Amino acid sequence: MAYAGKKKRGESPKLDMTPMIDVVFQLLIFFVVTIKQEDILSQLSAARPAPDKNAKPDKQPDLLNIIVAPQGFIFNGRPVTLADLDRRIERYSKISKTAMIVIKCTADSPHGLLIQALDICSKHGMENLSIFSM
Amino acid sequence: MHKKHSSTEQCEMDMTPMIDVVFQLIIFFVVTLKMTQDRNEDIILEDGKHGVTLTQDNMPPTLLEIEVGKRGRISIHNATLTKSMLHSILKQRVNRLGPTFPVLIRADKRASHELVKDVMDICTASGIWKLSFVAIQEPKGK
Numbered sequence: 029m030a031y032a033g034k035k036k037r038g039e040s041p042k043l044d045m046t047p048m049i050d051v052v053f054q055l056l057i058f059f060v061v062t063i064k065q066e067d068i069l070s071q072l073s074a075a076r077p078a079p080d081k082n083a084k085p086d087k088q089p090d091l092l093n094i095i096v097a098p099q100g101f102i103f104n105g106r107p108v109t110l111a112d113l114d115r116r117i118e119r120y121s122k123i124s125k126t127a128m129i130v131i132k133c134t135a136d137s138p139h140g141l142l143i144q145a146l147d148i149c150s151k152h153g154m155e156n157l158s159i160f161s162m
Numbered sequence: 163m164h165k166k167h168s169s170t171e172q173c174e175m176d177m178t179p180m181i182d183v184v185f186q187l188i189i190f191f192v193v194t195l196k197m198t199q200d201r202n203e204d205i206i207l208e209d210g211k212h213g214v215t216l217t218q219d220n221m222p223p224t225l226l227e228i229e230v231g232k233r234g235r236i237s238i239h240n241a242t243l244t245k246s247m248l249h250s251i252l253k254q255r256v257n258r259l260g261p262t263f264p265v266l267i268r269a270d271k272r273a274s275h276e277l278v279k280d281v282m283d284i285c286t287a288s289g290i291w292k293l294s295f296v297a298i299q300e301p302k303g304k
Contacts, residue, residue: 045177045181048181049177049181049184052181052184052185052188053184055188056184056187056188056191059187059188059191059192059195060191062195063191063194063195065302066302067207067298067299067300067301067302068215068216068298068299068300068302069207069215069216069296069297069298069299070210070211070212070213070214070215070216070296070297070298070299071213071214071216071266071294071295071296071297072210072213072214072294072295072297073214073292073293073294073295074293074294074295075291075292075293076282076285076286076291076292076293077291096275133275133279134275135274135275135276135279136274136275136276137274137275138271138272138273138274138275139208139230139269139270139271139272139273139274139275139277139278140208140271140272142275142278142295143207143208143209143210143271143295143297144208144210146210146213146295146297147208147209147210147211147212147213147297148212150210150212150213150214151211151212159282159293161275161276161279161282161283
C-alpha cells in the first residue's frame with residue numbers, strides 16, 4: 029500500500045495523447061491539401077512605340093514583320109505555323125540580333141499568341157521588338 | 163506467467179519524436195500559407211520558356227503589375243480599376259519615379275488583344291514605352 033502511494037507521487041502523470049495527435053494530424057492534412065506551389069514566371073519585354081511613329085513602320089531596314097491573327101501567324105506576308113516562325117526567326121537571328129521586329133496584332137487575336145511570338149523572339153535573342161495594334 | 167503478461171499488454175511506443183516532427187511540419191505549413199488573395203487567380207498565363215526568369219532580385223519594389231482578366235477586367239493586386247483610375251495611378255507613378263519603372267502586364271492568354279491594347283495604350287499615354295508581359299516559365303501548380 030505504502031509502496032503504491034510512493035510510486036504514484038514519483039511518476040509523472042500519464043497524459044492521453046490520442047486526441048492531440050488526432051487534431052494535429054487533421055491540421056497537417058489540411059495544410060498539405062491546401063498548399064499550392066507557385067509557378068516559376070518569366071517576363072517578355074517589348075517596346076510600345078508612340079502612335080505617331082506608328083504611321084510608317086515599314087520604312088526601316090532589317091525589318092521583320094510578324095502579324096498575329098486569330099488563326100495564327102503571318103511572317104513577312106506569308107502565313108506560317110509556330111514551328112515555321114521559330115525556324116525563320118532563328119535564321120534571321122544568325123544574321124543580326126538587332127534587326128527590328130515589328131509584331132502587329134489584330135484586335136481579335138488572343139493574347140496567348142502574342143506571348144508565343146514574343147517567346148520565340150526572346151529564344152533567339154532578338155532585341156528590338158515593338159508591338160503595334162491593328 | 164511472465165511471458166503471458168507481456169503478450170497481452172499493449173506495446174508502448176515513444177510518441178515524442180513523431181509529435182516533434184509533426185509539429186515542425188505544421189509550423190512550416192502555417193508559416194508558408196498565404197491566406198490573402200493579392201492577385202487575380204483566374205488568370206491563365208501562356209507558356210514562355212525563354213523569357214527572363216522573374217525572381218525576387220529582378221522584381222524591384224517599384225515594379226507595377228497590371229492584371230488583365232479574360233474578359234478585360236483590369237486590376238492591380240486583385241483590386242479592380244477603371245481605365246481612368248489606371249491612367250491616374252500611372253501618371254502619379256511617372257511623376258514620382260520617372261517613366262523607367264518596370265511595368266508588368268499579367269494578361270490572360272484567352273483575352274483578346276483589344277483588351278490588352280487598351281492597357282498598353284494607357285501606359286503609352288502615361289509615357290511608359292517599355293512593357294513586359296508575364297508568362298509561365300516552369301509550371302509547378304496543379
